[in-house]
Amino acid sequence: MLVEAIAKSESILPVYFFDPRHFDQLSFHQSSVLRTNFLLESVAQLRQSFQKLGGDLLIIHGLPEDHIADLVEQYSISEVYHHREVAPAETRVSANVEDRLWKIEVNLKHFIGHTLYNKEDLPFPIKDIPDVFTQFRKKTERDAIVKSCFDAPEAISFVPDVEWGQLPSLADLYAGQCPVIEDGAVRLRGGEQEGLQHLADLLRPDSSIYIKVSTRNSDPSGYISELSPWLSLGCLSPRMVYWTIKAAEERYGNNPNFTNLLLGLFKRDYFRFMFKKHGASYLENTVSKEDTTPDSSFEQWKRGETGNVQVDAYMKLLADTGYLPSYGRVLAATFLVHVIKTDWMKGAAYFEAQLVDYTASSNWGNWKFIADSVSGMKSKNGFDVDKYLKILNIPAVA
Ligand SMILES: Cc1cc2nc3c(=O)[nH]c(=O)nc-3n(C[C@H](O)[C@H](O)[C@H](O)COP(=O)(O)OP(=O)(O)OC[C@H]3O[C@@H](n4cnc5c(N)ncnc54)[C@H](O)[C@@H]3O)c2cc1C
Known part of the structure; x- marks a missing residue:
C-alpha cells in the first residue's frame, strides 16, 4: 500500500487513528491494556521510521468516519488508501469511511496486505476457495507462489505543514480509567524493530527452534514462535516471515518446527479468506x-x-x-x-x-x-x- 501510494502521488499523508471504540470499557470491541500498550509501542516505532525519512505520522484520537473528509479537504488529498480488514465490525468502519468520502467524490482504495498470498494469486476465485483447511493449503501450496517482499522505501515526499499530533498515553485512551499493568506482564515489546529481533533470535542456529520434534505425541504443540502479536498488527508481514524461514531452511535444513511455523501462516490466510468468501454469514452459520x-x-x-x-x-x-x-x-x-x-x-x-x-x-x-x-x-x-x-x-x- 505504501509503495503504491508513494509511486502514484506527489506526496503522502500517513495517518493512524486511535479509535475510541477500542478503549471504551463498555464496548464489545474493547482492547485490553496489554494489547493497547503493544499498539502504542508499535505506532511510536512506525512514527520514528517516518521521521527518519524526514516526515511523520499524523496521530488522531477519534473515529476515522468523523475526521477523514475534513483531512481530505484540508490537505487537498486526491485518494485515500487503507488496509481493509475482513471481519464484520471492521468492514463496517471501512464502509462508513467510504460513504463519507463518496460524498466529497474521493475514492477509498482497499488493500488486503495482511496475507501470505495476494487474493489475485490464489489458484481459485474467492467464491471457490475450499472450506476445508487441508484442501485450501494443499492447492494453494501446489499452485500459487508467495511473492517476494517490497524493499522499504528510502525516500518519501510528505505533505508539508502538518500538525502531526501527540501519541496518546494509556490514561488518555482509557479516559483516566486505565487498569494498571502488573510487573512482569509485558514480555513482548511492540514495533517493527522488536519483531525483527524476535524473528532473528528465533532463527539463530543456537535457538531451540532447531530441536527436532520426532513424533506428534512427544510434543503436540510443535514449536511456539510467539510471532503472532507482530504479525497481527503488521509490524512483521507474513511474506517476510515466510521468506526468512525459507532462507533458514535452505541454510540449516528442514525441521518440523519450520514446517509448523509455515503451517500457522497458512492457517492465518485460510481464516482471512474464509471471511472474504462468506462475509458476515461465516459466523452467523x-x-x-x-x-x-x-x-x-x-x-x-x-x-x-x-x-x-x-x-x-x-x-x-x-x-x-x-x-x-x-x-x-x-x-x-x-x-x-x-x-x-x-x-x-x-x-x-x-x-x-x-x-x-x-x-x-x-x-x-x-x-x-x-x-x-x-x-x-x-x-x-x-x-x-x-x-x-x-x-x-x-x-x-x-
Ligand atoms: C480460540 C482461539 C483463538 C485464537 N485467536 C487468535 C487471535 O486473535 N490472533 C492470532 O494471531 N491467532 C489466534 N489464534 C490462533 C493461534 O492460537 C495463535 O496464532 C498462536 O497461538 C500464536 O502463537 P505463536 O505465534 O507462537 O504461533 P505459532 O504456532 O508459532 O505459529 C506461527 C504463526 O502462525 C499463525 N497461526 C498459527 N496457528 C494459527 C491458527 N490456528 N489460526 C490462525 N493463525 C495461526 C500466527 O500468526 C502465528 O504467529 C487463536 C486460536 C484459537 C484456538
Whole structure:
C-alpha cells in the first residue's frame, strides 16, 4: 500500500487513528491494556521510521468516519488508501469511511496486505476457495507462489505543514480509567524493530527452534514462535516471515518446527479468506444452541475458577499476560463451548478483549471452528473432556 501510494502521488499523508471504540470499557470491541500498550509501542516505532525519512505520522484520537473528509479537504488529498480488514465490525468502519468520502467524490482504495498470498494469486476465485483447511493449503501450496517482499522505501515526499499530533498515553485512551499493568506482564515489546529481533533470535542456529520434534505425541504443540502479536498488527508481514524461514531452511535444513511455523501462516490466510468468501454469514452459520448455563459459569471460566486445573491455569495466564499458546486456546475454548456449554461468541468476545495478538479473522474463525467441530469427541454422556485432553496431550502451564 505504501509503495503504491508513494509511486502514484506527489506526496503522502500517513495517518493512524486511535479509535475510541477500542478503549471504551463498555464496548464489545474493547482492547485490553496489554494489547493497547503493544499498539502504542508499535505506532511510536512506525512514527520514528517516518521521521527518519524526514516526515511523520499524523496521530488522531477519534473515529476515522468523523475526521477523514475534513483531512481530505484540508490537505487537498486526491485518494485515500487503507488496509481493509475482513471481519464484520471492521468492514463496517471501512464502509462508513467510504460513504463519507463518496460524498466529497474521493475514492477509498482497499488493500488486503495482511496475507501470505495476494487474493489475485490464489489458484481459485474467492467464491471457490475450499472450506476445508487441508484442501485450501494443499492447492494453494501446489499452485500459487508467495511473492517476494517490497524493499522499504528510502525516500518519501510528505505533505508539508502538518500538525502531526501527540501519541496518546494509556490514561488518555482509557479516559483516566486505565487498569494498571502488573510487573512482569509485558514480555513482548511492540514495533517493527522488536519483531525483527524476535524473528532473528528465533532463527539463530543456537535457538531451540532447531530441536527436532520426532513424533506428534512427544510434543503436540510443535514449536511456539510467539510471532503472532507482530504479525497481527503488521509490524512483521507474513511474506517476510515466510521468506526468512525459507532462507533458514535452505541454510540449516528442514525441521518440523519450520514446517509448523509455515503451517500457522497458512492457517492465518485460510481464516482471512474464509471471511472474504462468506462475509458476515461465516459466523452467523454457527449459533450456540445449548446456552442454558448461568452467567456465573462464564464468569468462573473467565476468572480461571472452573475446577479443571489445566483450563484454570490457562485462563489465569491469559488474564495475566494477554497471551496463550495455541493448545491453551483450544483447551479453554473447547471447555467453554462443549463442557460448560456457553455461547461460543461470548468466549470469542472475551478473547478479543484479552489477546495481545488479537486478529479478528483468526480469533473468530478459530472459535467458530471449535464450536462447529469436536462432535467426534462426544460420548453418550456428552463431551468427553478427558479423552480430548489425552488426544491433544496438552502440556500443563509452566
Ligand atoms: C480460540 C482461539 C483463538 C485464537 N485467536 C487468535 C487471535 O486473535 N490472533 C492470532 O494471531 N491467532 C489466534 N489464534 C490462533 C493461534 O492460537 C495463535 O496464532 C498462536 O497461538 C500464536 O502463537 P505463536 O505465534 O507462537 O504461533 P505459532 O504456532 O508459532 O505459529 C506461527 C504463526 O502462525 C499463525 N497461526 C498459527 N496457528 C494459527 C491458527 N490456528 N489460526 C490462525 N493463525 C495461526 C500466527 O500468526 C502465528 O504467529 C487463536 C486460536 C484459537 C484456538
